[in-house]
Amino acid sequence: MAKRTPLEVSVAVAEAAKMADVDVVAAYPITPQTHIVETLAEMVANGELNANYIPVESEHSAMSACLGSSATGARTFTSSAGQGLELMHETLYIGPSSRLPMVMSVCNRALSGPLSVWGDHSDAMAVRDTGWIQVFVENGQQAFDHILWAFRVSEDHQVLFPVMVHHDGFHLTHVIEPITLPEQEEVDRFLPKPRYPYALHPDNPVSMGCYAPPFIYSEIKRAQDEAFRSPEVKQSILKAWEDFGNIFGRYYMPVEAYRTEGAKVLLVTMGSFSETAMVAVDNKRDEGKDVGIIRLRLWRPFPYEEVRDLVKDADIVLVLDRCISPGAQAPVYSEIRSCLYQEENRPQVFSFTGGLGGRDIVVDDFEQMIDKGFEMLQNGSEKEFEIIGVRE
Amino acid sequence: METFSVYVPKLAPKYEGLVPGHRFCIGCGEALAVRLASKALGRDTVITCATGCLEICTSGFPQTSWNVPWIHTLFENVGAVASGVESGLKAQMRKGKIPEKKINSVGMAGDGGTSDIGLQALSGALERGHDFLYLCFDNEAYMNTGVQRSSATPYGASTTTSPAGKVSIGQKTWKKNLPDIVAAHNIPYVATACPSYPFDLMEKVKKGAETEGPAYVHIFSPCPTGWRYPVDLTVRIGRLAVESGVFPLYEVEDGSYKLNFDFPKLRPVRDYLKAQGRFRHLSDDEIQNIQQRVEKEYKKLKVRCQET
Ligand SMILES: Cc1ncc(C[n+]2csc(CCOP(=O)(O)OP(=O)(O)O)c2C)c(N)n1
Ligand code: SF4
Numbered sequence A: 001m002a003k004r005t006p007l008e009v010s011v012a013v014a015e016a017a018k019m020a021d022v023d024v025v026a027a028y029p030i031t032p033q034t035h036i037v038e039t040l041a042e043m044v045a046n047g048e049l050n051a052n053y054i055p056v057e058s059e060h061s062a063m064s065a066c067l068g069s070s071a072t073g074a075r076t077f078t079s080s081a082g083q084g085l086e087l088m089h090e091t092l093y094i095g096p097s098s099r100l101p102m103v104m105s106v107c108n109r110a111l112s113g114p115l116s117v118w119g120d121h122s123d124a125m126a127v128r129d130t131g132w133i134q135v136f137v138e139n140g141q142q143a144f145d146h147i148l149w150a151f152r153v154s155e156d157h158q159v160l161f162p163v164m165v166h167h168d169g170f171h172l173t174h175v176i177e178p179i180t181l182p183e184q185e186e187v188d189r190f191l192p193k194p195r196y197p198y199a200l201h202p203d204n205p206v207s208m209g210c211y212a213p214p215f216i217y218s219e220i221k222r223a224q225d226e227a228f229r230s231p232e233v234k235q236s237i238l239k240a241w242e243d244f245g246n247i248f249g250r251y252y253m254p255v256e257a258y259r260t261e262g263a264k265v266l267l268v269t270m271g272s273f274s275e276t277a278m279v280a281v282d283n284k285r286d287e288g289k290d291v292g293i294i295r296l297r298l299w300r301p302f303p304y305e306e307v308r309d310l311v312k313d314a315d316i317v318l319v320l321d322r323c324i325s326p327g328a329q330a331p332v333y334s335e336i337r338s339c340l341y342q343e344e345n346r347p348q349v350f351s352f353t354g355g356l357g358g359r360d361i362v363v364d365d366f367e368q369m370i371d372k373g374f375e376m377l378q379n380g381s382e383k384e385f386e387i388i389g390v391r392e
Numbered sequence B: 001m002e003t004f005s006v007y008v009p010k011l012a013p014k015y016e017g018l019v020p021g022h023r024f025c026i027g028c029g030e031a032l033a034v035r036l037a038s039k040a041l042g043r044d045t046v047i048t049c050a051t052g053c054l055e056i057c058t059s060g061f062p063q064t065s066w067n068v069p070w071i072h073t074l075f076e077n078v079g080a081v082a083s084g085v086e087s088g089l090k091a092q093m094r095k096g097k098i099p100e101k102k103i104n105s106v107g108m109a110g111d112g113g114t115s116d117i118g119l120q121a122l123s124g125a126l127e128r129g130h131d132f133l134y135l136c137f138d139n140e141a142y143m144n145t146g147v148q149r150s151s152a153t154p155y156g157a158s159t160t161t162s163p164a165g166k167v168s169i170g171q172k173t174w175k176k177n178l179p180d181i182v183a184a185h186n187i188p189y190v191a192t193a194c195p196s197y198p199f200d201l202m203e204k205v206k207k208g209a210e211t212e213g214p215a216y217v218h219i220f221s222p223c224p225t226g227w228r229y230p231v232d233l234t235v236r237i238g239r240l241a242v243e244s245g246v247f248p249l250y251e252v253e254d255g256s257y258k259l260n261f262d263f264p265k266l267r268p269v270r271d272y273l274k275a276q277g278r279f280r281h282l283s284d285d286e287i288q289n290i291q292q293r294v295e296k297e298y299k300k301l302k303v304r305c306q307e308t
């Protein structure tokens, strides 16, 4: 029987990697990811996890070692955050283009400067176009679940793309939550052993990572993108969630709707703040306001159809970003807006940015955002953008 | 010499890990060295390759010159990728996912990819004690990008970013001693080699591959394009470097130094320098300066061989 225990979310993430029976972990410590890699190192030291733990000397080397490990067919896990993810930057493009499966938990953290170890989505947005499958989770249980899910999707022969599971630094990593841990037998049923088809091995020599002259580079990149946005990949993502639900009883979707029925004003959020926003939505519904929320879970490949479908009856869409794009529109906002631009009845889309560098967004803030949404519904708005929760 | 050409093909392993049809320049010392190394390594090898001449000349998609499994990802991370390859194979063997077998994990990079941008990844991999072999093909500059200086470029050499000019002799710094830096990691096996001494090179590569734990072979790889000498002189240039003491061939086994080729009297450095365009501008005084430095370093090495 699965058991529900209080666990720090970081420990739960490590527990998931252990239950996935990873072969290789290569990681470099950075706040707020440290508890994950410490726990994994401890598991290996105690013989609870039969894996090679590579205590690399940098994140650049962490991801590089993961590339090498994955290329031999080993089940490979790493975790990073903020500056670490940025130091990995050039290495992140290699996994998707060489079709190397692996899983990375990203404990979202602001980017220097000024130095901040606290959470926001700047690190995630900086790696948006690296070609990884990316999901955002909202609580500890989802963080645990999505590590298992990510291995299943990543190693599927129809997919073979690496997967990032984003969860908010501190707001998730360092909190203790009740988490349901499944039986190993259930995990094994959900997650078959990896069988990478092109593994580096003398029995079947392959050359991996050849350079591409101009006559073929475009074709390779198109093939990569076509595969990434293919129905097969989407199907695999959905099927893994469906199978996960059937075995573990928790079902997930690319975009989750909450109280969207008849909603004129819709909030769009990503990550752990969604749960706070849901409380605000409940309060406003109690006041009789037609407001709902959609939470983006799948960030890449972007779920265009699902977003369009959920937004089609709304008049005002309020997008919350936890990242600034200096001199341009915030990234989630710009994605949602462009997703809706071709629609015949497109709603007005408004951009809120907040929760930067660990700043909280509380229920009250979300209620104020919702109020602004209804004001816009009545009177329109001159502005398209506002930073919230910031002192003048 | 005639008998040599009769016997050599019989003595060298027939196996080719690097097959013809690659795009190295004519007379490339690096190509020769890699070919010899791949003979010594044999089939049961996985190569991790850095960006540089080696990768560019052997891998233009959709073609490959490699008979052995081979991976290239980036320029500066060979130490780390090879760590991952070694760990991935070992973990899967230990867990019964793939059959137990001795497979050489071998990193290959140029001097730039090793002594400059890739030094951290290499140092990390050496310090962690991975069971792998690292081969540095030292052609003394960033050749792939057009002969820019590296920290392995020798004093006085003119390169595109250390050009000799009216007020400059070219490279102003002395060559970084990478084998020494590697040896300071206290790994079980370090050696220097040169394809002008093919059997010595093959033996060292083989020894390195058989070593348990990290092993490193620094291979002097003359480059006619970057050093500006006629393409038929590659083997000769390598010999002159060794005979003049510019690039001594030695091994460090468990901390103990051994000179493989000692010469009662070193050839003048001038013989080595004058054959190459990159040193053509050097004055007699500068050549004398280099001569002294070479003698000093050579002496230091000999002392170390006696003491260890
Ligand atoms: C991060 C990064 N910086 C710079 C380059 C450009 N670059 C590619 S190969 C190379 C030089 C390679 O020199 P070396 O390692 O000595 O190998 P060689 O080509 O001389 O054999 C440089 C500078 C790169 N590919 N990646
Ligand atoms: S530039 Fe030098 S090292 Fe590169 S292929 Fe040509 S000869 Fe070889």
Ligand SMILES: [Mg+2]
Residues within 6 Å of the ligand: B110, B111, B112, B137, B138, B139, B140, B141, B142, B143
């Ligand atoms: Mg070089």
